[in-house]
Amino acid sequence: MEKYYLLKTEPTEYSYDDLEREGKTVWNGVKNPLAQKFIKSMKVGDKVFIYHTGNEKAIVGLGEVVSQPYLDENNLYVVDVKPIKRLKPLTLKEIKSIPEFKDFYLVKMPRLSVMEVPENLVKLILEKTQ
Numbered sequence: 725m726e727k728y729y730l731l732k733t734e735p736t737e738y739s740y741d742d743l744e745r746e747g748k749t750v751w752n753g754v755k756n757p758l759a760q761k762f763i764k765s766m767k768v769g770d771k772v773f774i775y776h777t778g779n780e781k782a783i784v785g786l787g788e789v790v791s792q793p794y795l796d797e798n799n800l801y802v803v804d805v806k807p808i809k810r811l812k813p814l815t816l817k818e819i820k821s822i823p824e825f826k827d828f829y830l831v832k833m834p835r836l837s838v839m840e841v842p843e844n845l846v847k848l849i850l851e852k853t854q
Contacts, residue, residue, distance in 0.1 A: 728771045728841040729762060730783070730830060731805070735776040740785035743774065743807045748790060751838075752802040759838035763801040764793050772805055773841065773849060775830070782813040783853060811853035824848055 731751060733739065743749055751772075754763060766789045774785040791804035819825045825848075826832075829839035841849065 726770050727765075727767070728773065728843075728846045729766065729789075730773045730775050730839050730841050731787075732775045732777050732837040734778050735780060736778060739776065740774045740807065740810060743785070743787060743805065744810070748804055748806045750796070750802050751805050752796055752798075752800065754802075754838055755800060756836060756838075758833075759836055760801050762838045762840055763803055765840070766793055766803050768792060771808070773811075774807075780813070781816040783811060783819075783849060784813050785810050786853075814849060814852045818852070822848065 735741075738749070751763070754760060768789055768791065770789040772787045772789060773783045774787055775783050786808045787805045788808055789803050790806050793801045793803050796802045816830070819828070820831055824845060828842070828845055829836050833839075
Protein backbone atom coordinates (compact mmCIF):
# COMPACT_ATOMS: atom_id res chain seq x y z
CA MET A 725 0.00 0.00 0.00
CA GLU A 726 1.23 3.47 -0.83
CA LYS A 727 2.46 5.69 1.97
CA TYR A 728 2.18 9.43 2.31
CA TYR A 729 4.95 11.82 3.23
CA LEU A 730 5.14 15.56 3.80
CA LEU A 731 7.91 17.49 2.04
CA LYS A 732 8.69 21.03 3.16
CA THR A 733 9.99 23.71 0.84
CA GLU A 734 10.57 27.45 1.07
CA PRO A 735 8.35 28.76 -1.74
CA THR A 736 10.74 31.61 -2.58
CA GLU A 737 13.38 28.93 -3.33
CA TYR A 738 11.19 26.19 -4.84
CA SER A 739 7.40 26.25 -4.84
CA TYR A 740 4.58 23.97 -5.91
CA ASP A 741 4.20 26.28 -8.93
CA ASP A 742 7.80 25.43 -9.88
CA LEU A 743 7.05 21.71 -9.56
CA GLU A 744 3.98 22.05 -11.80
CA ARG A 745 5.93 24.08 -14.36
CA GLU A 746 8.85 21.61 -14.45
CA GLY A 747 6.69 18.47 -14.32
CA LYS A 748 9.24 16.64 -12.17
CA THR A 749 12.10 17.46 -9.82
CA VAL A 750 14.80 15.87 -7.70
CA TRP A 751 13.89 16.40 -4.04
CA ASN A 752 17.34 17.18 -2.68
CA GLY A 753 19.19 19.22 -0.07
CA VAL A 754 17.80 17.20 2.84
CA LYS A 755 20.54 16.56 5.42
CA ASN A 756 18.74 15.72 8.67
CA PRO A 757 19.31 12.02 9.53
CA LEU A 758 15.64 11.38 10.36
CA ALA A 759 14.48 13.11 7.15
CA GLN A 760 17.06 11.05 5.23
CA LYS A 761 15.61 7.89 6.81
CA PHE A 762 12.16 8.86 5.54
CA ILE A 763 13.49 9.52 2.03
CA LYS A 764 15.26 6.13 2.02
CA SER A 765 11.92 4.43 2.88
CA MET A 766 10.03 5.99 -0.06
CA LYS A 767 8.80 3.83 -2.93
CA VAL A 768 7.64 4.65 -6.44
CA GLY A 769 3.94 5.52 -6.24
CA ASP A 770 4.05 6.92 -2.71
CA LYS A 771 2.29 10.27 -2.38
CA VAL A 772 3.75 13.48 -0.99
CA PHE A 773 2.09 16.53 0.47
CA ILE A 774 4.00 19.66 -0.51
CA TYR A 775 4.23 22.09 2.40
CA HIS A 776 5.28 25.71 1.92
CA THR A 777 7.30 27.15 4.80
CA GLY A 778 8.06 30.84 5.28
CA ASN A 779 5.11 33.20 5.28
CA GLU A 780 2.63 30.58 4.02
CA LYS A 781 3.12 27.68 6.45
CA ALA A 782 0.56 25.47 4.67
CA ILE A 783 0.11 22.21 2.79
CA VAL A 784 -0.51 23.42 -0.77
CA GLY A 785 -0.12 20.48 -3.15
CA LEU A 786 -0.05 16.75 -3.72
CA GLY A 787 2.71 14.95 -5.59
CA GLU A 788 3.97 11.47 -6.27
CA VAL A 789 7.34 9.75 -5.86
CA VAL A 790 8.47 8.61 -9.33
CA SER A 791 11.87 7.07 -8.54
CA GLN A 792 13.41 4.80 -5.99
CA PRO A 793 15.65 6.67 -3.51
CA TYR A 794 19.18 7.17 -4.82
CA LEU A 795 22.36 8.93 -3.72
CA ASP A 796 23.17 12.32 -5.22
CA GLU A 797 26.61 13.90 -5.72
CA ASN A 798 26.63 14.91 -2.03
CA ASN A 799 26.03 11.31 -0.92
CA LEU A 800 22.55 12.21 0.31
CA TYR A 801 19.42 10.24 -0.53
CA VAL A 802 17.03 11.94 -2.94
CA VAL A 803 13.90 10.97 -4.88
CA ASP A 804 12.24 12.29 -8.00
CA VAL A 805 8.80 13.82 -7.45
CA LYS A 806 6.07 14.89 -9.88
CA PRO A 807 3.00 17.04 -9.18
CA ILE A 808 -0.50 15.56 -9.01
CA LYS A 809 -2.69 18.49 -8.04
CA ARG A 810 -2.89 21.74 -6.16
CA LEU A 811 -4.77 21.50 -2.86
CA LYS A 812 -6.85 23.97 -0.92
CA PRO A 813 -4.23 25.26 1.55
CA LEU A 814 -4.26 23.72 5.02
CA THR A 815 -2.31 26.04 7.30
CA LEU A 816 -0.11 25.09 10.22
CA LYS A 817 -2.41 27.14 12.44
CA GLU A 818 -5.39 24.99 11.34
CA ILE A 819 -3.36 21.80 11.78
CA LYS A 820 -2.37 22.80 15.33
CA SER A 821 -6.04 23.43 16.15
CA ILE A 822 -7.01 19.81 15.34
CA PRO A 823 -6.35 17.48 18.32
CA GLU A 824 -5.46 14.47 16.12
CA PHE A 825 -2.34 16.31 14.91
CA LYS A 826 -0.83 16.93 18.36
CA ASP A 827 1.77 14.13 17.94
CA PHE A 828 2.45 14.74 14.24
CA TYR A 829 6.08 15.50 13.34
CA LEU A 830 5.00 18.81 11.75
CA VAL A 831 3.80 19.97 15.17
CA LYS A 832 6.33 18.19 17.41
CA MET A 833 9.47 18.63 15.28
CA PRO A 834 8.89 21.82 13.27
CA ARG A 835 12.40 21.86 11.77
CA LEU A 836 12.06 18.39 10.19
CA SER A 837 11.79 18.81 6.40
CA VAL A 838 10.61 15.32 5.36
CA MET A 839 8.25 13.16 7.38
CA GLU A 840 5.93 10.21 7.02
CA VAL A 841 2.24 11.02 7.46
CA PRO A 842 0.27 8.45 9.48
CA GLU A 843 -2.74 6.95 7.69
CA ASN A 844 -5.32 8.51 10.03
CA LEU A 845 -3.83 11.95 9.37
CA VAL A 846 -3.72 11.38 5.59
CA LYS A 847 -7.51 11.05 5.61
CA LEU A 848 -7.89 14.23 7.66
CA ILE A 849 -5.54 16.21 5.42
CA LEU A 850 -7.29 15.00 2.27
CA GLU A 851 -10.69 15.93 3.72
CA LYS A 852 -9.49 19.43 4.66
CA THR A 853 -7.73 20.17 1.37
CA GLN A 854 -10.36 19.16 -1.18
